[in-house]
């Protein structure tokens with residue numbers, strides 16, 4: 013043995029690999045560099061000329077890469093670029109588009125109006141950026157595009173998901189397979205967000221016993237910047253933290269809480285690091301409600317305000333848009349788990365745990381912390397997303413406002429819209445420019461202009477419809493035959509289906525998430541009747557279905573399977589088609605190509621719905637239950653509506669009735685109008701409906717109208733109020749908080765001394781007579797200006813929720829010591845049976861609305 017030899021070698025301390033990022037870009041010749049610039053701003057998505065430019069480079073690759081210009085530029089060969097360099101037409105077109113792009117940005121260099129910071133869990137901007145699942149995301153994406161077009165000063169925040177939402181494929185049996193593909197961030201339109209020194213910006217969020225690090229990415233949408241937080245960072249040692257942002261709406265409730273902490277708390281920190289100091293904070297759905305907490309903490313830390321003072325400032329500048337009409341749909345977290353994660357927060361805002369917890373609860377006894385309640389408590393403006401949904405939201409949130417009647421709650425609405433330039437077919441855009449003027453759609457808010465559609469000859473309208481339908485049928489044949497072959501579908505069946513798809517048949521589309529309330533099954537209640545409808549040889553009809561079911565929603569998946577099975581039956585082949593993987597591109601093709609868009613939600617569960625709005629701009633007629641936007645949109649001779657009133661309490665009966673009504677309307681009205689042709693084979697009644705739809709329905713449902721509503725109803729008034737409370741070193745915020753504190757501590761001591769009500773009121777009153785009511789209240793140490801007394805009269809008969817007939821403020825005749833006399837002379841002027849009540853409310857002309865301060869005393 014050689015004892016002098018090596019005895020033992022220590023295990024080395026090896027460091028983790030250190031990765032530095034390099035990006036190798038393709039060999040694009042210098043002179044074609046504008047293409048690179050254009051590919052990195054999503055402006056191209058809604059500008060046809062830019063699209064055409066990319067398509068021209070290589071049509072085949074363009075289709076293969078699913079219209080992703082970043083991938084396209086990587087994959088096109090050097091030789092092809094050399095060719096393009098010498099292609100004069102191409103080069104001049106490129107410079108033309110590039111010039112337009114630069115001019116567009118230049119016109120948006122200096123923007124007026126308050127700066128809005130917009131927060132959303134998802135954004136649907138383009139299929140290549142998989143950070144959306146459905147309507148909520150598409151809406152947010154459209155909104156950003158419009159903000160850019162409309163020169164609104166807006167910056168947005170969201171999360172960057174490595175896997176995003178799933179891609180749907182169906183197997184032979186119609187079962188949904190959910191595939192999550194990792195996004196390669198170098199191949200999508202995101203880039204690192206850098207600080208002034210060129211360092212990649214990171215934000216930190218405290219989790220129990222550790223700190224989460226997230227990188228910040230930037231997406232350019234015209235002049236709007238969207239910042240996305242990404243937790244998949246090597247500095248996060250725990251795997252479960254790196255995967256926080258892997259999936260959109262995946263994972264469990266705990267992961268959801270972690271995501272929402274990142275979005276809300278981290279989102280505000282990101283904006284700070286980026287140098288933003290926005291005026292208005294818009295919380296799109298409750299997911300981002302922690303923004304209010306983080307901002308309050310900042311005010312406390314940086315300006316020395318107290319919690320209540322900071323809350324005044326934050327409320328004034330925050331607006332909360334709720335999208336969910338059922339209470340169960342609102343995010344909430346069990347109090348134990350919530351405390352585990354959020355325990356460190358209350359000390360930062362000067363609250364005890366139980367005080368903090370009440371920000372997300374309507375009563376002490378609830379065991380969940382509700383994000384919509386938090387958002388409501390920290391927002392002055394609250395709105396639903398259609399007129400009907402605004403009302404429904406009052407019911408959903410009413411527990412927060414005890415003492416107020418549902419009807420009087422300050423919860424408004426802004427009806428959702430869609431981005432015209434994204435969703436309108438190029439063929440229609442041309443017609444619109446021709447008849448509405450070259451300036452269109454910049455002047456889309458001038459509704460008169462849309463009336464020019466009546467000048468378009470029927471033939472021109474009908475040719476477009478035919479062309480778009482044909483384009484859709486070809487698209488489906490091509491793209492979806494491939495899928496069917498891949499899943500080993502019987503070739504005979506494929507041929508049968510493809511052969512039967514008919515570019516001239518009345519084509520009806522139904523595509524959306526397969527959530528139960530959307531009732532995708534409705535059409536299939538009576539298969540015999542349906543078979544009769546689709547197989548009429550003189551008047552054929554075909555239905556195209558698409559949509560994803562959430563991976564945890566078994567019922568939704570079963571429904572898809574059921575439709576796929578039906579579509580394979582001999583009598584339905586080529587008549588009912590289920591097309592897989594509903595995404596933005598497919599939505600566009602469908603909404604532009606079908607003749608009728610069908611929607612069958614259970615009322616009032618479709619908060620707004622937007623896909624039908626995309627249809628109407630393309631002359632696609634809408635046929636829907638009167639729910640969501642269609643309540644406002646439907647007009648006679650511009651689509652069809654299922655009656656609003658519910659006939660049966662039992663859902664099954666209601667479904668039966670609705671299904672039969674749908675079949676009848678289809679047979680008697682829709683099919684009738686479509687196949688009623690004049691000597692030129694044009695369905696004049698149909699083209700008339702199309703014109704009515706474009707003139708009278710479409711203009712109301714653009715994001716142009718929507719963003720203007722937000723500005724007028726929320727952003728501008730709240731900006732003013734927010735300046736009012738912050739000016740002069742937060743003078744008003746401090747005063748309001750002090751006043752509220754004062755009133756709240758005195759409130760329970762208020763004492764009603766006497767109520768004098770004339771006999772008539774308690775028995776029977778007569779119209780034309782006068783009934784003086786006198787109430788004496790001991791207001792203790794409050795001032796007489798602080799208190800108002802109201803008489804509320806409601807009409808009760810026949811409805812569960814009282815309907816307000818009148819709210820009257822009493823006159824304060826004066827106070828002796830602390831006893832004030834309130835008087836009102838009641839003059840009844842309508843016969844009927846009413847209820848009445850009195851209530852005391854704090855009074856202050858600087859309250860934005862009554863419900864801003866929840867103190868009410870009914871007497």
Ligand SMILES: *Cc1c(COP(=O)(O)O)cnc(C)c1O
Nearest residue numbers: 146147524595596599621622623
């Ligand atoms: C518009 C759109 C939606 C939302 O449609 P609804 O009518 O609101 O259900 C969902 N997914 C995609 C891909 C869309 O384009």
